[in-house]
Amino acid sequence: MTWPVRLGLLGLVMASYWGVYQHGRSVERSQALAASAQRDGADRLAEVLAQRSARHEEQRRAQAQEEVNAHAHEQNQVAAADAAGADAAGQRLQHDAGQFAATVGCPGTDTAAVGRGQAATRAAMVLSDLLARADARAGELAKVYDRARVAGLACEASYSALTP
Template identity: 35%
Template sequence: MSILLRLLPYIAALALVAGALFGAYHHGVTVTDSKWQAQWYARDTRDEAARAANESAARVLEQAYQQSINKAVQDGQRIIDQATADASTARASADGLRGAADKLAARLAASEAGGNSCTAAASKAAARAATVLADVLKRADQRAGDLAEVADQARARGVTCEQAYDGLSK
Protein backbone atom coordinates (compact mmCIF):
# COMPACT_ATOMS: atom_id res chain seq x y z
CA MET A 1 0.00 0.00 0.00
CA SER A 2 2.80 2.30 0.52
CA ILE A 3 3.51 2.21 -3.18
CA LEU A 4 -0.05 3.19 -3.87
CA LEU A 5 0.25 6.08 -1.49
CA ARG A 6 3.42 7.15 -3.16
CA LEU A 7 1.88 6.99 -6.61
CA LEU A 8 -1.32 8.72 -5.56
CA PRO A 9 0.07 12.26 -5.97
CA TYR A 10 1.34 11.32 -9.43
CA ILE A 11 -2.00 9.78 -10.37
CA ALA A 12 -3.76 12.88 -9.03
CA ALA A 13 -1.40 15.15 -11.00
CA LEU A 14 -1.93 13.01 -14.10
CA ALA A 15 -5.73 13.18 -13.58
CA LEU A 16 -5.49 16.95 -13.19
CA VAL A 17 -3.40 17.26 -16.36
CA ALA A 18 -5.82 14.96 -18.23
CA GLY A 19 -8.78 16.97 -16.91
CA ALA A 20 -7.08 20.23 -17.92
CA LEU A 21 -6.32 18.84 -21.40
CA PHE A 22 -9.91 17.61 -21.75
CA GLY A 23 -11.21 21.00 -20.58
CA ALA A 24 -8.96 22.80 -23.08
CA TYR A 25 -10.07 20.44 -25.85
CA HIS A 26 -13.74 20.91 -24.95
CA HIS A 27 -13.28 24.69 -24.84
CA GLY A 28 -11.59 24.59 -28.28
CA VAL A 29 -14.44 22.52 -29.70
CA THR A 30 -17.00 24.90 -28.23
CA VAL A 31 -15.18 27.98 -29.57
CA THR A 32 -14.79 26.38 -33.00
CA ASP A 33 -18.47 25.36 -33.08
CA SER A 34 -19.49 28.87 -32.09
CA LYS A 35 -17.28 30.32 -34.80
CA TRP A 36 -18.76 28.00 -37.46
CA GLN A 37 -22.29 28.66 -36.22
CA ALA A 38 -21.67 32.40 -36.54
CA GLN A 39 -20.30 31.93 -40.08
CA TRP A 40 -23.26 29.73 -41.07
CA TYR A 41 -25.68 32.25 -39.63
CA ALA A 42 -23.94 35.08 -41.55
CA ARG A 43 -24.02 32.98 -44.75
CA ASP A 44 -27.70 32.18 -44.24
CA THR A 45 -28.43 35.87 -43.68
CA ARG A 46 -26.56 36.82 -46.88
CA ASP A 47 -28.37 34.06 -48.80
CA GLU A 48 -31.74 35.27 -47.54
CA ALA A 49 -30.91 38.87 -48.49
CA ALA A 50 -29.76 37.75 -51.95
CA ARG A 51 -32.91 35.65 -52.38
CA ALA A 52 -35.09 38.61 -51.44
CA ALA A 53 -33.18 40.90 -53.83
CA ASN A 54 -33.44 38.34 -56.65
CA GLU A 55 -37.14 37.84 -55.99
CA SER A 56 -37.70 41.60 -56.04
CA ALA A 57 -35.76 41.94 -59.31
CA ALA A 58 -37.70 39.03 -60.81
CA ARG A 59 -41.00 40.66 -59.82
CA VAL A 60 -39.95 43.95 -61.41
CA LEU A 61 -38.96 42.08 -64.58
CA GLU A 62 -42.19 40.10 -64.55
CA GLN A 63 -44.20 43.31 -64.22
CA ALA A 64 -42.28 44.84 -67.12
CA TYR A 65 -43.03 41.74 -69.21
CA GLN A 66 -46.69 41.87 -68.25
CA GLN A 67 -46.91 45.56 -69.14
CA SER A 68 -45.27 44.81 -72.48
CA ILE A 69 -47.75 42.00 -73.15
CA ASN A 70 -50.69 44.18 -72.09
CA LYS A 71 -49.55 46.92 -74.46
CA ALA A 72 -49.17 44.40 -77.29
CA VAL A 73 -52.66 43.04 -76.59
CA GLN A 74 -54.13 46.55 -76.56
CA ASP A 75 -52.36 47.42 -79.81
CA GLY A 76 -53.49 44.13 -81.32
CA GLN A 77 -57.08 44.69 -80.24
CA ARG A 78 -56.95 48.16 -81.78
CA ILE A 79 -55.72 46.63 -85.06
CA ILE A 80 -58.42 43.94 -84.93
CA ASP A 81 -61.09 46.57 -84.25
CA GLN A 82 -59.80 48.63 -87.18
CA ALA A 83 -59.83 45.53 -89.42
CA THR A 84 -63.40 44.77 -88.34
CA ALA A 85 -64.45 48.35 -89.07
CA ASP A 86 -62.72 48.22 -92.46
CA ALA A 87 -64.47 44.93 -93.20
CA SER A 88 -67.84 46.49 -92.32
CA THR A 89 -67.10 49.44 -94.60
CA ALA A 90 -66.03 47.09 -97.38
CA ARG A 91 -69.14 44.97 -96.82
CA ALA A 92 -71.34 48.08 -97.14
CA SER A 93 -69.54 49.05 -100.34
CA ALA A 94 -69.85 45.49 -101.63
CA ASP A 95 -73.57 45.55 -100.87
CA GLY A 96 -73.81 48.50 -103.28
CA LEU A 97 -71.92 46.54 -105.92
CA ARG A 98 -74.15 43.53 -105.41
CA GLY A 99 -77.22 45.75 -105.68
CA ALA A 100 -75.92 47.14 -108.97
CA ALA A 101 -75.34 43.59 -110.24
CA ASP A 102 -78.90 42.64 -109.21
CA LYS A 103 -80.30 45.72 -110.98
CA LEU A 104 -78.33 44.88 -114.12
CA ALA A 105 -79.56 41.28 -114.05
CA ALA A 106 -83.15 42.48 -113.52
CA ARG A 107 -82.84 45.00 -116.37
CA LEU A 108 -81.50 42.31 -118.68
CA ALA A 109 -84.30 39.96 -117.63
CA ALA A 110 -86.86 42.67 -118.32
CA SER A 111 -85.38 43.46 -121.69
CA GLU A 112 -85.63 39.83 -122.80
CA ALA A 113 -89.41 40.03 -122.77
CA GLY A 114 -89.69 42.30 -125.81
CA GLY A 115 -88.44 42.01 -129.40
CA ASN A 116 -88.65 39.39 -132.14
CA SER A 117 -88.28 35.68 -131.58
CA CYS A 118 -84.64 35.32 -132.80
CA THR A 119 -83.34 38.14 -130.75
CA ALA A 120 -85.61 37.15 -127.88
CA ALA A 121 -83.96 33.71 -127.61
CA ALA A 122 -80.49 35.23 -127.77
CA SER A 123 -81.52 37.93 -125.35
CA LYS A 124 -83.00 35.34 -122.99
CA ALA A 125 -79.73 33.36 -123.04
CA ALA A 126 -77.74 36.54 -122.52
CA ALA A 127 -80.00 37.51 -119.61
CA ARG A 128 -79.53 34.12 -117.99
CA ALA A 129 -75.77 34.38 -118.48
CA ALA A 130 -75.80 37.87 -116.99
CA THR A 131 -77.88 36.67 -114.05
CA VAL A 132 -75.49 33.79 -113.42
CA LEU A 133 -72.52 36.13 -113.82
CA ALA A 134 -74.09 38.61 -111.40
CA ASP A 135 -74.72 35.80 -108.91
CA VAL A 136 -71.14 34.52 -109.26
CA LEU A 137 -69.85 38.06 -108.86
CA LYS A 138 -71.92 38.56 -105.69
CA ARG A 139 -70.77 35.27 -104.19
CA ALA A 140 -67.13 35.85 -105.12
CA ASP A 141 -67.27 39.34 -103.66
CA GLN A 142 -68.92 38.03 -100.47
CA ARG A 143 -66.33 35.29 -100.08
CA ALA A 144 -63.45 37.66 -100.83
CA GLY A 145 -64.75 40.01 -98.14
CA ASP A 146 -65.03 37.18 -95.63
CA LEU A 147 -61.52 35.96 -96.43
CA ALA A 148 -60.12 39.48 -96.24
CA GLU A 149 -61.68 39.97 -92.81
CA VAL A 150 -60.27 36.67 -91.55
CA ALA A 151 -56.85 37.45 -93.05
CA ASP A 152 -56.79 40.92 -91.48
CA GLN A 153 -57.69 39.53 -88.06
CA ALA A 154 -55.13 36.72 -88.38
CA ARG A 155 -52.48 39.26 -89.33
CA ALA A 156 -53.42 41.45 -86.37
CA ARG A 157 -53.21 38.48 -84.03
CA GLY A 158 -49.85 37.51 -85.50
CA VAL A 159 -48.51 41.04 -85.05
CA THR A 160 -49.79 41.03 -81.47
CA CYS A 161 -48.07 37.72 -80.76
CA GLU A 162 -44.87 38.97 -82.37
CA GLN A 163 -44.92 42.16 -80.28
CA ALA A 164 -45.54 40.13 -77.11
CA TYR A 165 -42.61 37.84 -77.95
CA ASP A 166 -40.35 40.78 -78.75
CA GLY A 167 -41.31 42.35 -75.43
CA LEU A 168 -40.36 39.18 -73.58
CA SER A 169 -37.15 38.49 -75.46
CA LYS A 170 -35.64 41.94 -74.89
Protein backbone atom coordinates in the same frame (compact mmCIF):
# COMPACT_ATOMS: atom_id res chain seq x y z
CA MET B 1 7.70 18.33 -2.05
CA THR B 2 5.58 15.42 -1.36
CA TRP B 3 3.52 13.44 -3.71
CA PRO B 4 0.21 14.76 -2.60
CA VAL B 5 1.37 18.33 -3.03
CA ARG B 6 2.90 17.56 -6.40
CA LEU B 7 -0.31 15.85 -7.50
CA GLY B 8 -2.33 18.83 -6.28
CA LEU B 9 -0.04 21.21 -8.18
CA LEU B 10 -0.11 18.94 -11.23
CA GLY B 11 -3.90 18.80 -10.92
CA LEU B 12 -4.08 22.60 -10.90
CA VAL B 13 -1.84 22.86 -13.96
CA MET B 14 -3.88 20.20 -15.77
CA ALA B 15 -7.11 21.91 -14.76
CA SER B 16 -5.84 25.24 -16.10
CA TYR B 17 -4.78 23.57 -19.37
CA TRP B 18 -8.19 21.97 -19.57
CA GLY B 19 -9.86 25.34 -18.98
CA VAL B 20 -7.74 26.98 -21.70
CA TYR B 21 -8.58 24.13 -24.06
CA GLN B 22 -12.32 24.45 -23.37
CA HIS B 23 -12.16 28.22 -23.81
CA GLY B 24 -10.42 27.78 -27.17
CA ARG B 25 -13.09 25.31 -28.28
CA SER B 26 -15.88 27.68 -27.26
CA VAL B 27 -14.18 30.57 -29.15
CA GLU B 28 -13.81 28.39 -32.25
CA ARG B 29 -17.42 27.25 -31.96
CA SER B 30 -18.70 30.84 -31.64
CA GLN B 31 -16.54 31.92 -34.60
CA ALA B 32 -17.85 29.01 -36.67
CA LEU B 33 -21.44 29.86 -35.71
CA ALA B 34 -20.86 33.53 -36.61
CA ALA B 35 -19.37 32.55 -39.99
CA SER B 36 -22.26 30.15 -40.60
CA ALA B 37 -24.78 32.83 -39.67
CA GLN B 38 -23.06 35.28 -42.00
CA ARG B 39 -23.13 32.73 -44.84
CA ASP B 40 -26.76 31.92 -44.10
CA GLY B 41 -27.59 35.63 -44.04
CA ALA B 42 -25.85 36.15 -47.38
CA ASP B 43 -27.62 33.10 -48.81
CA ARG B 44 -30.97 34.39 -47.55
CA LEU B 45 -30.25 37.83 -48.99
CA ALA B 46 -29.37 36.27 -52.35
CA GLU B 47 -32.57 34.23 -52.20
CA VAL B 48 -34.68 37.29 -51.41
CA LEU B 49 -33.03 39.25 -54.23
CA ALA B 50 -33.61 36.37 -56.65
CA GLN B 51 -37.28 36.18 -55.64
CA ARG B 52 -37.66 39.92 -56.06
CA SER B 53 -36.03 39.74 -59.48
CA ALA B 54 -38.31 36.86 -60.48
CA ARG B 55 -41.41 38.78 -59.35
CA HIS B 56 -40.24 41.84 -61.27
CA GLU B 57 -39.69 39.74 -64.41
CA GLU B 58 -43.10 38.11 -63.97
CA GLN B 59 -44.75 41.52 -63.67
CA ARG B 60 -42.88 42.79 -66.73
CA ARG B 61 -44.02 39.79 -68.74
CA ALA B 62 -47.64 40.14 -67.56
CA GLN B 63 -47.64 43.82 -68.49
CA ALA B 64 -46.14 43.02 -71.90
CA GLN B 65 -48.85 40.38 -72.46
CA GLU B 66 -51.56 42.88 -71.54
CA GLU B 67 -50.12 45.42 -73.98
CA VAL B 68 -49.95 42.81 -76.74
CA ASN B 69 -53.56 41.77 -76.08
CA ALA B 70 -54.76 45.38 -76.10
CA HIS B 71 -52.94 46.07 -79.37
CA ALA B 72 -54.36 42.90 -80.95
CA HIS B 73 -57.87 43.91 -79.81
CA GLU B 74 -57.42 47.34 -81.43
CA GLN B 75 -56.20 45.73 -84.67
CA ASN B 76 -59.20 43.37 -84.68
CA GLN B 77 -61.53 46.35 -84.27
CA VAL B 78 -59.86 48.17 -87.16
CA ALA B 79 -60.08 45.04 -89.33
CA ALA B 80 -63.77 44.62 -88.43
CA ALA B 81 -64.48 48.23 -89.37
CA ASP B 82 -62.64 47.79 -92.67
CA ALA B 83 -64.61 44.59 -93.34
CA ALA B 84 -67.88 46.39 -92.65
CA GLY B 85 -66.89 49.11 -95.14
CA ALA B 86 -65.93 46.50 -97.73
CA ASP B 87 -69.23 44.66 -97.19
CA ALA B 88 -71.17 47.88 -97.74
CA ALA B 89 -69.22 48.60 -100.95
CA GLY B 90 -69.82 45.03 -102.12
CA GLN B 91 -73.55 45.35 -101.50
CA ARG B 92 -73.65 48.59 -103.50
CA LEU B 93 -71.78 46.88 -106.34
CA GLN B 94 -74.18 43.92 -106.25
CA HIS B 95 -77.15 46.26 -106.28
CA ASP B 96 -75.76 48.18 -109.26
CA ALA B 97 -74.99 44.91 -111.11
CA GLY B 98 -78.52 43.66 -110.43
CA GLN B 99 -80.02 46.88 -111.75
CA PHE B 100 -77.81 46.73 -114.82
CA ALA B 101 -78.80 43.11 -115.45
CA ALA B 102 -82.47 44.03 -115.14
CA THR B 103 -82.16 46.83 -117.69
CA VAL B 104 -80.31 44.78 -120.30
CA GLY B 105 -82.59 43.94 -123.19
CA CYS B 106 -83.50 44.76 -126.71
CA PRO B 107 -86.77 46.57 -127.07
CA GLY B 108 -88.58 46.09 -130.29
CA THR B 109 -90.84 43.86 -132.28
CA ASP B 110 -88.20 41.72 -133.91
CA THR B 111 -88.55 38.31 -132.24
CA ALA B 112 -84.91 37.43 -132.89
CA ALA B 113 -83.79 40.66 -131.23
CA VAL B 114 -86.13 40.05 -128.29
CA GLY B 115 -84.74 36.50 -127.92
CA ARG B 116 -81.21 37.82 -127.96
CA GLY B 117 -82.22 40.45 -125.41
CA GLN B 118 -83.68 37.81 -123.11
CA ALA B 119 -80.53 35.71 -123.44
CA ALA B 120 -78.43 38.76 -122.66
CA THR B 121 -80.62 39.49 -119.62
CA ARG B 122 -80.19 35.92 -118.36
CA ALA B 123 -76.42 36.11 -118.91
CA ALA B 124 -76.26 39.43 -117.06
CA MET B 125 -78.27 37.96 -114.19
CA VAL B 126 -75.94 34.94 -114.00
CA LEU B 127 -72.91 37.23 -114.03
CA SER B 128 -74.52 39.41 -111.36
CA ASP B 129 -75.16 36.35 -109.18
CA LEU B 130 -71.62 35.10 -109.79
CA LEU B 131 -70.25 38.51 -108.83
CA ALA B 132 -72.32 38.52 -105.63
CA ARG B 133 -71.13 35.03 -104.60
CA ALA B 134 -67.49 35.80 -105.45
CA ASP B 135 -67.63 39.06 -103.50
CA ALA B 136 -69.21 37.33 -100.48
CA ARG B 137 -66.57 34.61 -100.49
CA ALA B 138 -63.77 37.14 -100.89
CA GLY B 139 -65.15 39.03 -97.90
CA GLU B 140 -65.20 35.86 -95.79
CA LEU B 141 -61.63 35.01 -96.77
CA ALA B 142 -60.48 38.55 -96.04
CA LYS B 143 -62.02 38.43 -92.57
CA VAL B 144 -60.34 35.09 -91.81
CA TYR B 145 -57.03 36.39 -93.14
CA ASP B 146 -57.27 39.55 -91.03
CA ARG B 147 -58.00 37.56 -87.85
CA ALA B 148 -55.15 35.14 -88.58
CA ARG B 149 -52.75 37.98 -89.33
CA VAL B 150 -53.62 39.83 -86.12
CA ALA B 151 -53.29 36.61 -84.11
CA GLY B 152 -49.92 35.82 -85.72
CA LEU B 153 -48.57 39.31 -85.06
CA ALA B 154 -49.84 39.14 -81.46
CA CYS B 155 -48.17 35.77 -80.99
CA GLU B 156 -44.90 37.11 -82.37
CA ALA B 157 -45.06 40.22 -80.18
CA SER B 158 -45.91 38.09 -77.14
CA TYR B 159 -42.95 35.80 -77.78
CA SER B 160 -40.64 38.76 -78.27
CA ALA B 161 -41.85 40.30 -75.01
CA LEU B 162 -41.31 37.06 -73.08
CA THR B 163 -37.79 36.36 -74.30
CA PRO B 164 -34.98 38.50 -72.94
